Amino acid sequence: MKLIIAIVQDQDVPSLIDDLTEHEYGVTKLASTGGFLKSGNTTLLIGVEDEKVDHVLSIIEANCKTRDITTPLLTVTMPGDAYIPYPLEVKVGGATIFILNVEKHIRL
Numbered sequence: 030m031k032l033i034i035a036i037v038q039d040q041d042v043p044s045l046i047d048d049l050t051e052h053e054y055g056v057t058k059l060a061s062t063g064g065f066l067k068s069g070n071t072t073l074l075i076g077v078e079d080e081k082v083d084h085v086l087s088i089i090e091a092n093c094k095t096r097d098i099t100t101p102l103l104t105v106t107m108p109g110d111a112y113i114p115y116p117l118e119v120k121v122g123g124a125t126i127f128i129l130n131v132e133k134h135i136r137l
């Protein structure tokens with residue numbers, strides 16, 4: 030068994046979870062925050078049998094889009110201690126995925 034940890038953008042979550050549950054995959058949704066943009070994203074935990082991993086990945090791929098996000102993340106210091114926001118464009122998504130081996134899966 031594997032545990033798929035997928036970090037996805039909030040906008041993609043409703044359709045992704047619908048698609049996963051329609052295919053009878055169990056999924057847990059956690060609210061998370063990206064360290065770089067410091068804005069909200071969603072982390073999904075999906076436990077699946079090894080042979081289902083590719084199918085789950087294809088569902089994630091079909092639902093998660095890449096987006097260009099412009100953020101006033103950087104500030105440039107000007108003489109006189111003025112700070113000017115410096116827009117930065119980054120590509121976010123479709124999904125950041127980690128796949129872990131599960132030693133044991135217990136339901137009590």
Ligand code: 2BA
Pocket residue numbers: 036062063064065066067068070119120121122123124125
């Ligand atoms: P954030 O950390 O908010 O990063 C958002 C996007 O900013 C990233 O998109 C990437 O395009 C850019 N970015 C991140 N760190 C950067 C840096 N040091 N310099 C320049 N640009 C940078 P994604 O790569 O699609 O990542 C989306 C979210 O996935 C991340 O949000 C973070 O929450 C998570 N993530 C990505 N890589 C991770 C990792 N190795 N471990 C844990 N979480 C990760």
